[in-house]
Amino acid sequence: MQLLSVEFAVFFLVVLALAWAVRTRPAAFRSVLLAASYVFYAGFHAGFAALLAGVSLLTWWAGLALAGPWQGRARTGILTGYLALVLGELCVFKYWNLASELTGLLPELSLALPVGISFFTFQGVGYVMDVYRRPEEAQRSALDVFLFMAFFPTLLSGPILRARDFIPQLRSGAPAWTDASQAFWLIVLGLFKKVALSSYLSEHATRQLFSGPEHFSSPGALLGVLAYSAQIYCDFSGYSDLAQGLAGLLGLRAPDNFNQPYKARNLREFWQGWHISLSTWLRDYLYIPLGGSRCAPARRNLNLLVTMGLGGLWHGAGLNFLAWGLLHGGGLVVTHAFSGRLPTPGTPAGRRLADAACWAGTFAFVTLAWVFFAAPDFDTAARVLGRMAALDGSGQGPTATLAVVTLGVIAYQALRLDWLRTCPRPLAMLPAPAQAAALGFLGALIVRMGPDGMLPFIYFSF
Structure with missing residues (x-):
């Protein structure tokens, strides 16, 4: 089903x-x-x-x-x-x-x-x-x-x-979640992320890129990789929104799983906002039992690499998943090494510039690491990265619509906007029958926007 x-x-x-x-x-x-x-x-x-x-x-x-x-x-x-x-x-x-x-x-x-x-x-x-x-x-x-x-x-x-x-x-005989408007809204939001955004990005960019990177120009490959960053966020956070909304309608509360991970200024912040239930699970049941951070720096670094390497293999039995996990483990080692040691600019403008640079570096690292996650094998990941680095204009290039959708998803988080998450007040104030009709219409419209033969959620394969 x-x-x-x-x-x-x-x-x-x-x-x-x-x-x-x-x-x-x-x-x-x-x-x-x-x-x-x-x-x-x-x-x-x-x-x-x-x-x-x-x-x-x-x-x-x-x-x-x-x-x-x-x-x-x-x-x-x-x-x-x-x-x-x-x-x-x-x-x-x-x-x-x-x-x-x-x-x-x-x-x-x-x-x-x-x-x-x-x-x-x-x-x-x-x-x-x-x-x-x-x-x-x-x-x-x-x-x-x-x-x-x-x-x-x-x-x-x-x-x-x-x-x-x-x-x-x-x-408990009393429900833990009583806000039906918010539960319905999360379902609609999840449908929008999956059907309108993730499916569009998959159909018009990422499936073709990771099945035949040689057909893409370097700018086209770059936009395709950025599109995968947007796609996997919309796909997985969309499922989490659906799960929370369905549980909420049953009167039960499921934990938050995403908190705008692409606004992160370092990898520690990224993992505080991405797949939160897994990152905290790895912390509590693997990283801390291994010794966590309460040990010598060399042992802590090893703990990070082991935790993230196994976290990568949890996603799949392939060298590409291990590489993805170890990249994040190595990135966290560097993050810990420089935490609190970099000078803080003395002016507001300097601090904003430093924050922007930290965000750009973090997002670029996360996006390049996604190449190993998205590719069916390590060789394909290397070919995609090779096309990006080739500086070759021949092949399928970027399109305006794809660029707008991709950069819109990323910019929404980078600018730290948060107005989509909560049910709009005018909608929440409607009588219950009118709310149900409006949200049902929105849901049906979103599903109608989706392609035929929609692919399953990415994380269903894990």
Whole structure:
């Protein structure tokens, strides 16, 4: 069941009606949402739902075991066994064939990658590690844990939920989100980002560039790379807006996942605004356990490289993803090395100029790194970069419309504008039926603007 489809719209309306009919009875409310989540996920493949149930059962059991009477090595053994099993299944699905190709010792397997496997696996790992640190956070109810792992608005591409934030909302008879206008607006905004912007940029620039860079002039390749920066932001933040809006209509609050990352003046700021639920997950469950920043600078730098390198491989089993992660790891090492050491200009004009230079350098670095993320392999990434550096005017060049859309998305964040995020006041003041009609019309208009055969969200493949 595709998220942007009539079938999903009907499905969600039925779930919405059933959920609100039992909203004051938490057990029934959770049961309706759990059943809906498994129906939704099984629509992709029944085997995916079985895998999700198995991982959820193991996660629930590990949480109970870690909250039990065991101490010392026994608790460490439970955690180690759980991590080996759930990360093992993730590695089998995502990295088995790469290991087979590199070693020649393993048989190749024809395994379909379950949609959202990285997201629900990371949610389970985060929950179990939280219980290992604080046993009082263990959840006795299997229903709570299963729904936390499977909640359908966030299941496919996040945001990655934290049990301590999400599960208490399920147990309350009162909704955690009551602003229906804002929830509807987030859905419309997400549709606009995905259908009108991301799909346009993909169809008119990035798909052609990363499938045949030799057909592009150097200016055309440069604009195509910039277009990918705009596309992946619109695509992924658009999904996050949809997820937040759908959860909000159900009375539940999903965490923010983006905060204008392209306004960042250094890489630390970028990761505070990009895929926030993953960056904080990597910080809390990988970087800090490795030693974080509370160690010698050389060890801290190694921790950054390992964390970001593994973060790159989390996205895909390819040298290009590893390169993307290590580039960001190396960039963060440089950011830490110069943090607080550069002189601050003494005049307002000087400070503005320094901020602009820092923004330009950060955005250029992030954009060039995206080339490795977008390319199907390392060789294609090198070819794209080669076309940009060739200073060759022959081939497909930039178009005015593409430049306006691309630079508009980037400028909106660079100028630190934020007026699109909140439902416009005149719309929010309309009576509920008029609001629903207006927002429904906007949504239908946006979908009508989209191309036929729209590609799935980029992060569905992770």
